[in-house]
Amino acid sequence: MCGNTNTQQIMSEKIQAAPTDGVKDTSFWQRIFSGKFRQSLANFFDEVGQLTMFTGKFFKELVTPPYEISEFLKQCYWIGNMSLPLVGITAFIMGLVFTMQSRPTLAKFGAESWLPAMVSVAMVREIAPVITGLIVAGKVGSGIGAELASMRVTEQIDALEVSGNRPLKYVVVTRVLACILMVPLLVLFADGIAMMGSYLGVNLTDKTTLRLFFSHVFSALDFIDIFPAFIKTFFFGLAIGIISCYKGYNANSGTEGVGRAANSAVVVASLMIFIIDMIAVQVSDLFMK
Amino acid sequence: MATQEQNITEGALTDEPRFEGDKTVNIQGLKKAFGMHEVLKGVDLQIGKAENLVVLGKSGTGKSVLIKCMVGLLQPDEGRVEVLGQEVPKLKEDDLNQVRQKIGFLFQSAALYDSMTVRENLEFALRQSKVKDKAEIDKLVEEALDNVGLKEAIDKMPSELSGGMRKRAGLARTIIMRPELILYDEPSTGLDPITSREISELILEIQKKYKTSSLIITHDIECAKITANRIIVLRDGVVTAEGTFEELENSEDEWVRSFFNK
Numbered sequence: 001m002c003g004n005t006n007t008q009q010i011m012s013e014k015i016q017a018a019p020t021d022g023v024k025d026t027s028f029w030q031r032i033f034s035g036k037f038r039q040s041l042a043n044f045f046d047e048v049g050q051l052t053m054f055t056g057k058f059f060k061e062l063v064t065p066p067y068e069i070s071e072f073l074k075q076c077y078w079i080g081n082m083s084l085p086l087v088g089i090t091a092f093i094m095g096l097v098f099t100m101q102s103r104p105t106l107a108k109f110g111a112e113s114w115l116p117a118m119v120s121v122a123m124v125r126e127i128a129p130v131i132t133g134l135i136v137a138g139k140v141g142s143g144i145g146a147e148l149a150s151m152r153v154t155e156q157i158d159a160l161e162v163s164g165n166r167p168l169k170y171v172v173v174t175r176v177l178a179c180i181l182m183v184p185l186l187v188l189f190a191d192g193i194a195m196m197g198s199y200l201g202v203n204l205t206d207k208t209t210l211r212l213f214f215s216h217v218f219s220a221l222d223f224i225d226i227f228p229a230f231i232k233t234f235f236f237g238l239a240i241g242i243i244s245c246y247k248g249y250n251a252n253s254g255t256e257g258v259g260r261a262a263n264s265a266v267v268v269a270s271l272m273i274f275i276i277d278m279i280a281v282q283v284s285d286l287f288m289k
Numbered sequence: 290m291a292t293q294e295q296n297i298t299e300g301a302l303t304d305e306p307r308f309e310g311d312k313t314v315n316i317q318g319l320k321k322a323f324g325m326h327e328v329l330k331g332v333d334l335q336i337g338k339a340e341n342l343v344v345l346g347k348s349g350t351g352k353s354v355l356i357k358c359m360v361g362l363l364q365p366d367e368g369r370v371e372v373l374g375q376e377v378p379k380l381k382e383d384d385l386n387q388v389r390q391k392i393g394f395l396f397q398s399a400a401l402y403d404s405m406t407v408r409e410n411l412e413f414a415l416r417q418s419k420v421k422d423k424a425e426i427d428k429l430v431e432e433a434l435d436n437v438g439l440k441e442a443i444d445k446m447p448s449e450l451s452g453g454m455r456k457r458a459g460l461a462r463t464i465i466m467r468p469e470l471i472l473y474d475e476p477s478t479g480l481d482p483i484t485s486r487e488i489s490e491l492i493l494e495i496q497k498k499y500k501t502s503s504l505i506i507t508h509d510i511e512c513a514k515i516t517a518n519r520i521i522v523l524r525d526g527v528v529t530a531e532g533t534f535e536e537l538e539n540s541e542d543e544w545v546r547s548f549f550n551k
Contacts, residue, residue, distance in 0.1 A: 150403075159400035162360045163466075164390040164417045 054246045058176055061169045068174050075178035079140050083186055086139060087132050091190035094127060095119065095197025103205065112206070116213050117220030119198045124221060125229045128190040130277055133236040136183055137269035141244040144175055145265030148248025149258040157249070172249060176241030183237030184230060228284035232276060239272040312371075313338060313470050313502035314359065319368035321354055328354050330526035331368070336470070339500045341492070343513045345548055346523030352506040353397075355523075356472045359504070360392055361385050373469060390417050393468035393501070397475045399459030401447040407434070407458050408443045414462045433465040434458075436498075437491060453484035457491070464495055471495070473505040477512045489515040510549055522548065 099119050106112050148171060151157050160167040199213050244265035251261040314336040321329040328351035336342045346352050357363040358370055361377050370377045375388050401410050411430040420426055434440045437457040442450060450458060456476065463471055476492060477485035489512040496503055496516075505516050513520055514534050522530040522537065522545055530537055530545045538549045 154398055154403070155396045155400040156402055158357075158362055159394070159396060159402070161362060162389050162392065162394040163414055164386040165413075166386075 050250070051242070051246055054249070055242055057168055058172060058242060058245075061166065061173050062177070064169070066169075068170050071170060071174040072177055075174045076182055079136070079175075079178045079182045080185065082143065083132075083136050083139050083182070084189070087135050087186050087190050088193050090131060090135060091128060091193040092197040094131060095123060095194030095199075096201045097197075098122065098127070098194075099198040099201025100204065103201075113216070115202055116198065116208075116216035119201075120195060120217040120220055121225055123194045123198070124191050125225050126277075128194055129187050129229050129233050129236065130273060132187045132190045133183065133233070133240070133273040133277075134270055136179070136186065136236075137240050137244075137273060138266050140179065141240050141265045141269045142262040144179075144241070144244040145248040145251075146258055146262035148172075148245060149251030149261035150248075152249060152251045153254055153257060168249075172245045175245055176238065179241030180234055180237040183240065184233040187230070187233045224284070224288055228280060228287070232280035235276045235280070236273050239276060240269045243269045243272060311337060313340075313373060314342075314504065315369070315371040316355075316359070317369040319355070319358060319370060320366045321351065321358060321363065322366055328526055329358075329365075332523070332526070332528055334521055334528060336502050336504060339496065339502055341496050341503045341505060341516050341518045343505045343507060343517035343520045344523060345508060345513060345520055347508070350523045351526055352523060353474055356394075356474060356504060356506060359472060360389060360394060386417075390466060391469045393463035393466065393471040395456070395459050395463050395471065395473045395476055397478055399447075399455040401450075401455060401458055401462070403447045406444050406446055407439070407450070407461075410447070410458065411462050411465050414465050418466060429465055433461040436464065436495070437461045453480050453488070456480065456484075456488055460488070460491060460495070464499065464501075467499060468501060471501050471503045473503060473507075475507055475509075476505065477507060477509045482511070485509060485512060486515070488512075492516045508548075 099115060102118060103112065103115060106115055106118070148157070151171070157167045157171065160170060195214070195217060199208070199210060202208050202213060247261045247265040247268070251257040312335045314334065316332060316334045319329050319332040320327070332351075332355060334342070334344075344352050344355065354363060358365045359372055359377065361380070365378055373388055373391055375384070377385065377388065380388065401407070402413060405413060408430055411433055412426055415426055415429065420429065430443070431440065434443055437460050439454060439457045439461060442454055442458065447455060447458070460476075473492065476488050480488065489509075492503065492505065492512075493516050495501060503516070505512070507513055517534055520530075520532060520534060520537050521528045524544065530540055530542060532540070537545055540546050
C-alpha cells in the first residue's frame with residue numbers, strides 16, 4: 001500500500017514536472033532573446049546599418065568635387081609601397097611551396113608536366129587574390145584603422161571639420177579609393193611573383209626553361225580564370241578600405257579605442273574577404289555555365 | 290601693391306562678407322543631453338563684437354559641449370544657436386562650412402595634423418581661402434607663426450614640439466584664416482604657469498590686433514583674469530553667474546567665489 005502510494009506520488013510528480021519543463025523551455029528561449037544575445041543581435045544590425053550609411057556617404061563624396069588628387073596619390077604610394085615587399089615574399093613562397101607540395105601527387109599519375117598549369121590556375125583564380133587581400137587587410141587595414149582612430153581621439157578629424165574641410169572626402173575617400181586601385185595591382189604583382197616561385201620549385205627537381213614554363217602557364221589560363229579573379233580584387237579593396245576607415249573614423253574611448261579599431265578593422269576586413277570570395281565563386285560559376 | 294599686401298595680411302581670407310551685427314554669438318535656451326544624462330539645461334549667452342567671453346565651470350559641466358554645438362560638431366536638442374548671424378543647427382553642410390571658415394577653433398590638445406609639418410598644418414588651413422599664390426601663402430604662414438613666436442619651428446613635425454609650442458602652432462593655424470570668432474577650448478590646460486600666462490597674453494593680443502570675438506573655456510583663473518572682458522559661470526548645465534572678473538570675484542554666491550579661491 002505504502003509502495004503504491006509512493007509510486008502514485010512519483011507519477012504525479014512526473015506529470016506535474018512535464019508542463020514545468022515546457023515552461024522551462026520557454027523561459028530558456030526568452031532568456032536568450034531578452035538577454036545578451038538579443039543585445040548582441042541588435043548591436044550587429046546597428047553596426048551593419050551604420051556601415052551601410054558610411055558606404056553611402058563614401059560614394060556620395062566620391063562623385064562630389066573637389067577631388068583630393070594629391071592625397072589620393074600619396075595614399076596609393078603608401079598602401080602599395082607598404083605592402084609590396086610582404087606581398088612579394090609571401091607570393092614567392094606560396095608559389096614555391098605549392099609547386100613542391102603538388103609534385104608528388106601529380107607524379108603518381110605521371111602528370112608532372114601539368115604542374116605549371118595547375119599552379120597557375122590555382123594561384124590566379126584563388127590563392128594570390130585571397131592571400132594578397134589578407135595581407136593588405138592585416139597591414140594596411142590595421143594601419144588605416146589605427147591612424148584614423150588616433151586622428152579621432154586627438155580631435156584631428158574634428159579640427160578638419162571645423163575648418164570647413166570635409167574630413168570624409170579628405171581622409172576616407174582617398175584611402176578607400178587607393179585600396180580599390182592598389183589591391184588589384186598588388187594581386188597582379190603577386191601572380192607574377194608566385195609564378196617565379198613556382199618556376200624555381202619546378203627547377204629544383206627538373207630542368208625547365210623559363211620560356212617553356214610560361215608557355216605552359218599561359219596556355220592553361222583562360223579569360224574566365226583571370227577576369228572574375230581580377231574583378232573580385234576591386235571588391236576586396238573596397239571592403240578593406242571601407243571597413244578599416246569606418247572602424248577608425250568612429251573610434252572612441254581614447255587610446256584603448258585606437259587598439260580596438262585597428263584590431264576589429266583587420267578581423268572584419270579579413271572575414272569580408274572570405275565572404276566576397278565565396279560570392280565571387282558563385283557568380284563566376286553562373287557565367288561559366 | 291601695398292594695398293594688396295595690406296588686404297592679404299589684415300583682411301578676411303574668404304569671399305564671404307564680414308558679419309556686421311552687434312552680437313557675434315546669440316545662444317538662447319540651449320539644451321543637450323547624452324542618453325538620460327542632461328548636460329546643458331538651457332544655456333543663454335551672447336558675445337558682443339571684439340569681446341572676450343570666458344566660460345568658467347567645473348569639469349563635466351558641458352563647457353566643451355557648448356562650443357561643439359556652436360560649430361555644428363554636436364546637434365543641440367533644443368534652443369537657438371546663432372553664430373555670426375546664422376542659425377548653425379539649421380544650416381546645410383555647404384552653408385555650415387562657409388560659416389565655419391569664419392570661426393577659429395583652438396582644441397584642448399591643439400589637434401595639429403600629425404602627418405604634416407607645422408608649415409603644412411598652416412598651409413592646409415588656407416586651402417579654403419581665396420589665397421592661392423605660393424608666395425602669399427608663405428607670407429601668411431610666416432606672419433602667423435611670427436605672431437605666436439614660433440617661426441623657428443616652421444619645418445618641425447608636431448611630435449617634435451613641446452606642449453606650449455603645440456598650443457602656439459594650433460593658435461597660429463587658428464588665426465591664419467583671420468576668423469571673426471575664435472573658440473578656445475581650455476587653452477592653458479596642461480601647461481606650466483609661465484607658458485600658460487604667455488598663451489593667455491597671446492589670446493589678448495590676438496583680440497586687439499584682429500578685433501576678433503572670442504569664447505574662452507577654461508578653469509584657469511589666471512587665464513580668465515588676463516583674457517576676460519566678461520565671465521559667465523556654468524553650473525549644473527545652466528549659467529549661474531555673469532559679470533566682470535572683479536564682480537564675480539566678490540560675488541555673494543559662495544560657490545562662485547570659491548572658483549576665485551576666496
